[in-house]
Amino acid sequence: MARTIGSHGPTTMEAIRKAGLRLIFQHGYEAMSLRQLAAEVGIQPGSLYNHISTxxxxxxxxxxxxxxxxxxxxxxxxxxxxxxxxxxxxxxxxxxxxxxxxxxxxxxxxxxxxxxxxxxxxxxxxxxxxxxxxxxxxxxxxxxxxxxxxxxxxxxxxxxxxxxxxxxxxxxxxxxxxxxxxxxxxxxxxxxxxMPRSAEPAPVGGGQSGHTPG
Amino acid sequence: MARTIGSHGPTTMEAIRKAGLRLIFQHGYEAMSLRQLAAEVGIQPGSLYNHISTxxxxxxxxxxxxxxxxxxxxxxxxxxxxxxxxxxxxxxxxxxxxxxxxxxxxxxxxxxxxxxxxxxxxxxxxxxxxxxxxxxxxxxxxxxxxxxxxxxxxxxxxxxxxxxxxxxxxxxxxxxxxxxxxxxxxxxxxxxxxMPRSAEPAPVGGGQSGHTPG
Structure with a gap:
């Protein structure tokens, strides 16, 4: 569970989630660093750990x-x-x-x-x-x-x-x-x-290979 | 276009492609390094450039x-x-x-x-x-x-x-x-x-909000 500290906890957490979504969507999870995430949110890397543990x-x-x-x-x-x-x-x-x-x-x-x-x-x-x-x-x-x-x-x-x-x-x-x-x-x-298939339409023009009528 | 050098060119190129597919599938493109790719293929990083330019x-x-x-x-x-x-x-x-x-x-x-x-x-x-x-x-x-x-x-x-x-x-x-x-x-x-929808079954129970019949 995310920890939130101080009065700006929830707001910062929301910003972290949004930034995380953006970065993972754009670069992939493995390529996203926590340093990059902190920069995107506008906080110090160390401050991230007040909100997420990993x-x-x-x-x-x-x-x-x-x-x-x-x-x-x-x-x-x-x-x-x-x-x-x-x-x-x-x-x-x-x-x-x-x-x-x-x-x-x-x-x-x-x-x-x-x-x-x-x-x-x-x-x-x-x-x-x-x-x-x-x-x-x-x-x-x-x-x-x-x-x-x-x-x-x-x-x-x-x-x-x-x-x-x-x-x-x-x-x-x-x-x-x-x-x-x-x-x-x-x-x-x-x-x-x-839904059940309606009576299959008769082929219009051009033979339908795979079906041998009659 | 991929360059191939020497008699093992096509074989190595095929190995690079397969390893690239595996690594990108597993880690994402941005997270895959060429060093990792070379290791997966079993060649020196510098040798990659005989086969792919980037x-x-x-x-x-x-x-x-x-x-x-x-x-x-x-x-x-x-x-x-x-x-x-x-x-x-x-x-x-x-x-x-x-x-x-x-x-x-x-x-x-x-x-x-x-x-x-x-x-x-x-x-x-x-x-x-x-x-x-x-x-x-x-x-x-x-x-x-x-x-x-x-x-x-x-x-x-x-x-x-x-x-x-x-x-x-x-x-x-x-x-x-x-x-x-x-x-x-x-x-x-x-x-x-x-295909055209067959005669639609009458809704069973429950009103259909969004549809105001009549």
């Missing part, structure tokens, strides 16, 4: 806090939502909306798992597993309700999370599409993707 | 070669395939199969764009754009053929690529599912995802 602790807290926030806000979004279709719709809108504002956290949570100590790695993997399970449960429920047709729930869970998180690599506020339009585009892909 | 050149070549391979093999896979449905099916199977064997290259191509010099960055973005365009063209064709229903081709292109590339973060050879089963699971999600 660089590893900072990384682990940044990632774990991110996933804990995600879990807590997802719970709130899903409260009183019923039916797998509706819950999946809520999940998609929540995940896309949330990730529009957390580009750095998401990048670090994905790219710096390699830099976590074994104990922290296990803790993060468990948290991620809890979040993944929320989606897997929705898919499993939908299959049981007869509204979803999913080849493999685990693969679908990972694939849908990748699909939804992908926007972190291209989304910029103020772009061509509104937030709602971006959510709608993702919702269509995911909802259609897990 | 660390930046190595990174840029690793990423560009990866995308060039991807583009070339995709072209081969799509040759003589007609119709958007069939071409999308081929794209999915190709992309998933290819990425099962290129975990490190994919990770680096995604996480170390930040480390490319502006000129190399532009070159990589152009190559990625060419690959993305192959998928965008298939989706556009499918919409024109009336077989696909896509809210936004650009968002769908990015989302599908993220979905398909996501397996790099979890796939291990010899796991629960065969390669074909994994491809089939992805194919269902993507093909259903872009």
């Amino acid at each position: 660089k590893q602790e900072l990384l682990s807290e940044l990632i774990q806090d991110h996933i804990n926030d995600l879990l807590r806000e997802l719970e709130a979004a899903l409260r009183d939502r019923h039916g797998a279709v509706e819950r999946l719709r809520v999940f998609v809108a929540f995940h896309v909306g949330y990730h529009m504002t957390r580009k750095r956290e998401v990048f670090i949570a994905n790219s710096e798992l390699r830099s976590l100590d074994p104990r922290n790695y296990e803790a993060v993997v468990a948290l991620r597993g809890a979040y993944e399970r929320r989606l897997a449960d929705i898919l499993t429920d939908g299959v049981a309700e007869g509204v979803f047709d999913v080849v493999d729930v685990q693969v679908a869970t990972f694939a849908i999370l990748s699909l939804l998180t992908g926007l972190c690599s291209w989304y910029r506020p103020g772009g061509r599409l509104t937030k709602d339009a971006i959510i709608a585009a993702h919702e269509k892909l995911v909802l259609s993707g897990v | 660390k930046q050149e190595l990174l840029s070549e690793l990423i560009q070669d990866h995308i060039n391979d991807l583009l070339r093999e995709l072209e081969a896979a799509l040759r003589d395939r007609h119709g958007a449905v069939e071409r999308l099916r081929v794209f999915v199977a190709f992309h998933v199969g290819y990425h099962m064997t290129r975990k490190r290259e994919v990770f680096i191509a995604n996480s170390e764009l930040r480390s490319l010099d502006p000129r190399n960055y532009e070159a990589v973005v152009a190559l990625r754009g060419a690959y993305e365009r192959r998928l965008a063209d298939i989706l556009t064709d499918g919409v024109a053929e009336g077989v696909f229903d896509v809210v936004d081709v650009q968002v769908a292109t990015f989302a599908i690529l993220s979905l398909l590339t996501g397996l790099c973060s979890w796939y291990r050879p010899g796991g629960r599912l065969t390669k074909d089963a994994i491809i089939a699971a992805h194919e269902k999600l993507v093909l259903s995802g872009v």
